[in-house]
Amino acid sequence: MRLSHVSFRYRWRDPLIIEDADAELSPGDVIELTGANGAGKSTLLRLLAGLARPTAGTITGRPAVVGFAPDRFPAGQPFTVTQYLRHMSRVRGGAPWEPWAERLALSHLLGLPLGELSKGSAHKVGLVQALMAEPGLLILDEPFAGLDADTREALPAIATEVAAGGGIVIASDHQAGLRALHGVRHWSMIAGRLKESTSDTPAPEAEPAATGAATTARDAPSAAAARRSGPPGGPSERRHATVAVTLPAGDVQRFLARMHGEGFQAREIEESG
Numbered sequence: 001m002r003l004s005h006v007s008f009r010y011r012w013r014d015p016l017i018i019e020d021a022d023a024e025l026s027p028g029d030v031i032e033l034t035g036a037n038g039a040g041k042s043t044l045l046r047l048l049a050g051l052a053r054p055t056a057g058t059i060t061g062r063p064a065v066v067g068f069a070p071d072r073f074p075a076g077q078p079f080t081v082t083q084y085l086r087h088m089s090r091v092r093g094g095a096p097w098e099p100w101a102e103r104l105a106l107s108h109l110l111g112l113p114l115g116e117l118s119k120g121s122a123h124k125v126g127l128v129q130a131l132m133a134e135p136g137l138l139i140l141d142e143p144f145a146g147l148d149a150d151t152r153e154a155l156p157a158i159a160t161e162v163a164a165g166g167g168i169v170i171a172s173d174h175q176a177g178l179r180a181l182h183g184v185r186h187w188s189m190i191a192g193r194l195k196e197s198t199s200d201t202p203a204p205e206a207e208p209a210a211t212g213a214a215t216t217a218r219d220a221p222s223a224a225a226a227r228r229s230g231p232p233g234g235p236s237e238r239r240h241a242t243v244a245v246t247l248p249a250g251d252v253q254r255f256l257a258r259m260h261g262e263g264f265q266a267r268e269i270e271e272s273g
């Protein structure tokens with residue numbers, strides 16, 4: 001998989017969040033992505049996942065199966081854990097999710113509605129949906145945040161297994177949870193630039209994103225963030241609209257991944273003959 005001169009801005013005339021990123025990812029790579037808050041890590045991960053398109057440059061050779069665990073799992077969906085994971089498994093061609101749920105110590109929570117899960121447990125559900133389809137590219141946005149000690153210890157081994165099976169693993173990680181892994185690559189986002197450090201010491205998390213004007217972008221509530229949190233206060237937070245979408249069956253997985261990444265909720269999937 002290759003990034004060639006990839007630049008990205010959220011809106012026309014906004015500053016570039018990512019500027020001229022070049023990188024090559026090979027099967028078996030485990031990559032730790034660091035950078036200050038707002039440096040553009042999540043943005044880069046979304047570009048890698050195919051959930052956003054580069055403003056300039058290209059990303060080629062993305063593996064067919066991408067597992068993406070966002071930093072904030074959209075837990076406000078009207079499903080129990082089992083219903084949600086079954087549903088994601090169907091979307092992913094019947095991928096086995098139960099062993100992952102067991103491994104991440106979710107088995108006792110399967111009957112709970114997603115909305116009743118603790119932050120860490122909801123995060124685990126996001127990890128299970130990302131792992132179940134044996135991704136060729138596993139993207140983890142702050143995977144260690146909020147996890148209990150056992151799961152924190154399990155994650156490096158899981159990353160190693162995915163890589164050993166020929167997958168690429170990339171994780172943004174303020175907690176250095178993968179740093180001890182043998183052969184881990186260190187990427188950092190600094191001032192809009194993607195840098196790889198060749199030593200075992202990753203580059204410092206020096207500066208936030210791109211240029212001075214990036215402050216505006218960082219501080220402004222993003223459209224996606226606004227959608228995730230909803231309007232402040234009052235019963236309007238609970239108002240929803242349901243939209244029926246028809247699309248080719250082969251696009252369902254990509255569509256759902258993008259939708260979940262944006263914080264939207266899937267209600268029902270129905271395949272016609």
Ligand SMILES: Nc1ncnc2c1ncn2[C@@H]1O[C@H](COP(=O)(O)OP(=O)(O)OP(=O)(O)O)[C@@H](O)[C@H]1O
Nearest residue numbers: 010036037038039040041042043217218222223224
């Ligand atoms: N949907 C959006 N629309 C406009 N600007 C955005 C959007 N999402 C993020 N940004 C801006 O892009 C910049 C990079 O954000 P990003 O979430 O990629 O940073 P990050 O390195 O992952 O930060 P953190 O470590 O805090 O998670 C920030 O300035 C942020 O405000």
